Amino acid sequence: MSLEVRELVKKYGEKTVVDHLNFKMDKPGVYALLGTNGAGKTTTIRMILGMLYHDSGEILWNGGNLDPMKLNIGYLAEERGLYPKYTLMDQLLYFAALKNVPKEEAKKRIRYWAERLQVEEYLYAGENTKKKKEKPKTADQLSKGNQQKIQLMAALLSEPELLVLDEPLSGLDPVNSDLFKTIIREQMERDVYLIMSSHQMATIEEFCSDITILNRGRAVLQGNLNEIKKSYGRVNMILKCDGDIDAYVEKHQLNVTLKTPEDYHIKVNSEKEAMDFLAELVKHQVPVVHFELREPSLHEIFVEKVGQNNE
Amino acid sequence: MNKKNDLYGWEKVCRYSVVQTMKSRTMKVVLAVIFILLFFSMPAVTLFNQKGGKTESTVHKVSVYADRKALQDCFEQKFTGDLKKYTFTILTGEEMEKTLQQLKKGSGDCDVLVEIRAEEQEDSKHYGVELLTHYNEKSKVKKKDVTTLAQAMTDNLKGQLLSVGGMEKEELQELLADTAYEIKTVNANGKIKEDQEGLGDSSYVFVYAYLMVTCFAALIAGSKVAELIVTEKTSKVIEYLLTSVRPLALLVGKVAGTMLIVFMMLIGAAMALAGSMLANYLIFDTKKFLPEALEKFIHGQVLQNAGFAEIVTAVAIFFLGMLFYCILAGLAGATVSKIEELAEGMKIFSFILLIGVYLALALLTMSVSSGNFSVFSTIVYDCPLSSMFIVPAYVLIGRITLKKAVISLGILAAFTGLAVYFVTKVFEHVLYHNGSTMKFKEILAIYQTKKKGEIVK
Numbered sequence: 001m002s003l004e005v006r007e008l009v010k011k012y013g014e015k016t017v018v019d020h021l022n023f024k025m026d027k028p029g030v031y032a033l034l035g036t037n038g039a040g041k042t043t044t045i046r047m048i049l050g051m052l053y054h055d056s057g058e059i060l061w062n063g064g065n066l067d068p069m070k071l072n073i074g075y076l077a078e079e080r081g082l083y084p085k086y087t088l089m090d091q092l093l094y095f096a097a098l099k100n101v102p103k104e105e106a107k108k109r110i111r112y113w114a115e116r117l118q119v120e121e122y123l124y125a126g127e128n129t130k131k132k133k134e135k136p137k138t139a140d141q142l143s144k145g146n147q148q149k150i151q152l153m154a155a156l157l158s159e160p161e162l163l164v165l166d167e168p169l170s171g172l173d174p175v176n177s178d179l180f181k182t183i184i185r186e187q188m189e190r191d192v193y194l195i196m197s198s199h200q201m202a203t204i205e206e207f208c209s210d211i212t213i214l215n216r217g218r219a220v221l222q223g224n225l226n227e228i229k230k231s232y233g234r235v236n237m238i239l240k241c242d243g244d245i246d247a248y249v250e251k252h253q254l255n256v257t258l259k260t261p262e263d264y265h266i267k268v269n270s271e272k273e274a275m276d277f278l279a280e281l282v283k284h285q286v287p288v289v290h291f292e293l294r295e296p297s298l299h300e301i302f303v304e305k306v307g308q309n310n311e
Numbered sequence: 312m313n314k315k316n317d318l319y320g321w322e323k324v325c326r327y328s329v330v331q332t333m334k335s336r337t338m339k340v341v342l343a344v345i346f347i348l349l350f351f352s353m354p355a356v357t358l359f360n361q362k363g364g365k366t367e368s369t370v371h372k373v374s375v376y377a378d379r380k381a382l383q384d385c386f387e388q389k390f391t392g393d394l395k396k397y398t399f400t401i402l403t404g405e406e407m408e409k410t411l412q413q414l415k416k417g418s419g420d421c422d423v424l425v426e427i428r429a430e431e432q433e434d435s436k437h438y439g440v441e442l443l444t445h446y447n448e449k450s451k452v453k454k455k456d457v458t459t460l461a462q463a464m465t466d467n468l469k470g471q472l473l474s475v476g477g478m479e480k481e482e483l484q485e486l487l488a489d490t491a492y493e494i495k496t497v498n499a500n501g502k503i504k505e506d507q508e509g510l511g512d513s514s515y516v517f518v519y520a521y522l523m524v525t526c527f528a529a530l531i532a533g534s535k536v537a538e539l540i541v542t543e544k545t546s547k548v549i550e551y552l553l554t555s556v557r558p559l560a561l562l563v564g565k566v567a568g569t570m571l572i573v574f575m576m577l578i579g580a581a582m583a584l585a586g587s588m589l590a591n592y593l594i595f596d597t598k599k600f601l602p603e604a605l606e607k608f609i610h611g612q613v614l615q616n617a618g619f620a621e622i623v624t625a626v627a628i629f630f631l632g633m634l635f636y637c638i639l640a641g642l643a644g645a646t647v648s649k650i651e652e653l654a655e656g657m658k659i660f661s662f663i664l665l666i667g668v669y670l671a672l673a674l675l676t677m678s679v680s681s682g683n684f685s686v687f688s689t690i691v692y693d694c695p696l697s698s699m700f701i702v703p704a705y706v707l708i709g710r711i712t713l714k715k716a717v718i719s720l721g722i723l724a725a726f727t728g729l730a731v732y733f734v735t736k737v738f739e740h741v742l743y744h745n746g747s748t749m750k751f752k753e754i755l756a757i758y759q760t761k762k763k764g765e766i767v768k
Contacts (some may be wrong), residue, residue, distance in 0.1 A: 051554075083546055090331065090334075094327045151551070
């Protein structure tokens, strides 16, 4: 199976919000769509899900046009949505029915996910407690985080082949954030095709093998995350020494990105430049406590790419 | 997965809409209030009537003077019906003058003096009967009781006069009953124009009640469809739903669900009314299904012309009309993004509904008097906005022919088909719209763009 987006274009009037976008997932995994606000991530997702018309291009599943009605898709929208006044159980059963999940099976799955996401008390209010007359909870009685859990349940109930998570961790506390991450990992093990959009670069680095960085509707960087990082080289030097090294830094005209009482974060142009600097320090018997060379983080790549294009 | 067309899942949407609407507390309260009011309506009317009737009249002793022997004969020993509760004394001219003086002074035991005078008109052979009532306003006698007495005597006198003329009871009943008649006008070219008779009381009440109920049903159903759609847009549930069903299935499911709710409400209301009539029959000694006060206005004879074909046609027009309005309401609901803006989005729908209702109401008002309103009638019968509000009732009471009703049905079906076609073309785009309320010209622009095939899916 494969998911492929070819030359996708979306315009609102004269404004092009997605401009000839291409990407491909030829095996299960997590694909990241990154970008600033208004870069075109959600628009792209909505086009993949068939919610928005595209002006040109193709969205293919297994080489044929992707029909969202025929493919089992799970979707956690950026703009969370539940019926505010209907009970949570009714809503989940309805969503499952629309995905053709039989009622009894849906009940089992709801029970499973309710336990996993620790929301039984809202779905089964009054059950196994003395408060037998307690009414089932409605969505407007839940906190934002718990509503998000219910929505994740809705997205997972049909055991989808393609899972689309738009900003899945936004607004979650660290505990629930970890819970969501665990579930995302489980889905990865299930060989799901997962598209994730997020502003949290650390999360993307944690899960995604391939990325597309969008800026103003255009892909400014695409590919395998590890390869992208390798292409930048190990240009981040972290140095901790006993003693002042400012004079050496000045002599080598190095770019210090962060200076703390503990260490220096220095951006170098190449590994050789870092090694030369280390040799200089050793030669002058400056005690080096810690020396580290590493690749740029996704955050740095993102800022660089998007910043360049916005200048 | 077996999802093949744009309507896939509509029945699930329909079921969910019905169940959730019926579960809502507001709906439960509204239904309970309506059914309780309807169930107790008939016994309550009878009870109020009886209470009103039990109030003892302040008029007991009535003196009658007639200036003609024949008129006097009509009353002597012939007091029937409601008049039996009074004690009558027939007076001569002198006695009448004396009684009148006593009344003025407040003496004597007569409560009311009734003076009956034959009123001859100088220039014709016709004459009328004048009935004058005298009573002392300072006495215990109340005006309303005097009016009741005068009305009863007038009714009695009418019958007595005709029976004096040698009429049989059956002939009298026929003469005094509502009469059907036709008026034909011949113009200068010899062309005959047929005037329709005015609607009788019971027919008018039936058509008026139908119009009000239909207006209520269309308004409730339309508002509900729009509310359901805009709720999904406001709460953003729509984003999730659209990964499972197409927009058209959402619309169809909601329209079908809402119409089902309205039909259930109407059937429930009818059952509550039937229960109320049964209760009226069982509770009171009168053993009547309807309170006497309503008998004049409601009786089954108005529907005596309704055959199977008429009933089917009437139901079909009602059904199509509801569908027509619900689809328009669905589109109106999709034009807004927030529930607070719903009233603004529903402006056009409300305006269209009002046009239809007012057209029907105008025709009904005109129909009370006899006359020829053929052009206006044809417009109202054939206009898809108004036909639903009047044609079914008219065909059931025999006011219009089945042929005319079928023509109305055909036109309404054609317009409903056009509405469905138009909405099918634009609904998807309108539903995805997020922002300020869409104007009609914007919807038209979408339709034209779609028609040209400029939008790629």
